[in-house]
Amino acid sequence: MAEETIFTKIINGTIPSKLVYHDDLVSAFADINPKAEHHILIVTNKPIPSVSAVTTEDEPALGRLFTVAAKIAKDLGVSESGYRLIVNCGPDGGQEVPHIHMHFLAGGKLGGLGFPQR
Ligand code: 5GP
16 A cells, blocks of 8 residues: 555645535545646545556546536536646656546636646
8 A cells, every 4th residue: 555645644634624525536626736727636546646656446536537527517607618627747747746636627718738827
């Protein structure tokens, strides 16, 4: 099993967060440093360090990231207007927390590829 991460502590409730979703495979909470009006992190409960470390065993949790993203979009009323999903991988990809997570960004036009400029 991989190391415990800051996100593991958020999932366990050791570190407080604005939790918006939790089930047996994934959790979602507001990013502490939002880059858009709505910036939510959807994370696997298992602390997989990065996309480079995934195995076929992880496919149910990885698929769940997308179904939860669709649910959050519906809850926020942006399913049709749009949103952006980002997964940073490794140092050159800008990944800071070594625990797989999908950034969910929404709220107006997000501009070009990558994180919106605020
Ligand atoms: P990465 O750069 O790894 O793709 O994204 C990590 C994200 O985690 C960043 O957007 C950062 O703001 C967020 N983050 C880091 N520490 C915390 C924390 O303690 N709580 C929350 N809610 N978000 C965090």
